[in-house]
Amino acid sequence: MEKYCKTIKYDVRLSDFTTFGIGGLAKAVAFPKSEEEFISLYTYLKDVGERFSVIGLGSNLLISDGGYDGVVITTRCMKDLIKEPEGVTASCGISLPHLSRTALFHSLSGAEFMIGIPSSVGGAIRMNAGAFDSCVKDCLISAKVFNGERVEEFGVGELGLSYRNSLIPSLGTVLSAKFRFLPANIRDIESKIEKFRKIRQETQPNLKSAGCAFKGVGGVSAGYYIDKAGLKGMRIGGAEVSEKHAGFIVNRGGATARDVAKLMLVVQEKVLEKFGVLLESEICFLGEYDEDIRRLSHAYDIQSR
Ligand SMILES: Cc1cc2nc3c(=O)[nH]c(=O)nc-3n(C[C@H](O)[C@H](O)[C@H](O)COP(=O)(O)OP(=O)(O)OC[C@H]3O[C@@H](n4cnc5c(N)ncnc54)[C@H](O)[C@@H]3O)c2cc1C
Known part of the structure; x- marks a missing residue:
């Protein structure tokens, strides 16, 4: 190899x-x-x-x-980054915080929302990652994708980016992407970044997690339903519904994948019982799972062969 x-x-x-x-x-x-x-x-x-x-x-x-x-x-070692006249071209392994800081360095606005998302560019396009009313779709121009046989460039409109989803799993692997960021006052960009950083610090747990475990439903966050169902602090093994942000499932130490998945199933069941709302997993699953757990992940198969 x-x-x-x-x-x-x-x-x-x-x-x-x-x-x-x-x-x-x-x-x-x-x-x-x-x-x-x-x-x-x-x-x-x-x-x-x-x-x-x-x-x-x-x-x-x-x-x-x-x-x-x-x-x-x-893809974490694929890290080329080029400043272009109208934005930035980034390899798939560049992290969103790095992209955000690069845009700031060049006095470019549009990447501020990326500051606290610990994602790679490739993963962010696959998930159409977003925060604070912005998402990847808003600033992406195009992505270079390898489908196992050839490399093709897709415009943003061809990637099917929607709320935490895209056509990427059927198109291939994102190798790099072009982003459009606009010139702006560097102080304004900086203060927006600082504001977003502070909100995250105040509202999100500082524990190991994969961010929000479930997608929002009809504009309402999954955390809202989970909180209202009284599930904050619920624990299975080392996995816990965060006390700080009900949308997050955190690893309190020694959590297994089974603990997390079982907790997700219980949360899904309780919210369905109380509100008639079926929460859908935002997390992607890799490896072997029992049938009940596989149901959580049906739409989230990983890039694999
Ligand atoms: C503390 C914390 C905060 C978070 N906050 C947010 C938030 O505010 N908003 C948000 O949207 N998400 C958030 N997330 C979730 C996560 O960061 C995003 O879903 C992110 O886009 C995943 O990217 P990744 O590179 O980590 O992908 P991975 O987790 O490694 O993989 C996720 C999926 O993307 C696919 N993938 C990865 N790279 C490529 C590629 N190059 N080409 C094709 N497919 C690829 C994988 O196959 C897999 O299916 C948060 C997570 C954490 C831990």
Whole structure:
């Protein structure tokens, strides 16, 4: 494999690659540094029939306790960033906070909302990540996507970006993306970033998590229903519905993927019972799960073959 990607680690604990701090062993984790390396590794794995999955920064992932019987390709080392006349072109592994700070550095506005989202560019496009009434769709121009055979550039309108969803799983892997950011007063950009940072600090838990576990419904956050159902603080094993933000499930220490998934099922059931609202998982699942847990993740299959 090293012939195709220089940095490969074997028998790796995937908990080190998720913000939940959860996940069993993978056969190997690969760290391509360039598009060329990514494509040649992907093509090799496909040709030899090895199972593999692509992840970004693991901030929206629940990886099973049994791990993943295959190769995980993380894009975290694909980190080119180019300032363009009308914005920025970023590789898929660039983090959104980095993109936000780069835009600030160039006095460009439009990336302020990205500051507290621990996402990669690729993951953010796949999820159409957003916060504070802005989302990726608002500033994305186009994305370069590899579909396993060729590389294609898609305009933002062709990517099917909607609330925490996109057509990316059926299109392929995002290699890089062009963003449009507009010149603005640097002090204004800075104060917006500071405001967003402060709101997050005040409202979100400082514990391991994958952000909001469920999607909002009809403009109402899942956290609202979970809170009103009296579920804050509910715990299974090391997993807990955050006391600070009911939308977050946090790892209080030693949580397993099973703890988190079971808690999600209970939350889903209670909210359905009380409000007749079926919450849908926002978290993507990787690895093997029991049938009941798989129901949580039906629409969120990971980039894999
Ligand atoms: C503390 C915290 C706060 C958060 N706040 C927010 C928030 O405000 N708004 C929000 O929207 N989300 C938020 N999230 C969730 C998370 O950051 C986003 O869903 C993010 O977009 C996931 O990106 P990632 O790179 O971590 O992807 P991963 O978790 O690694 O993967 C998620 C999915 O994206 C796919 N993927 C990753 N990279 C690529 C690629 N290059 N091409 C194709 N598919 C790819 C994976 O296959 C998988 O299906 C938060 C998470 C945490 C932990």
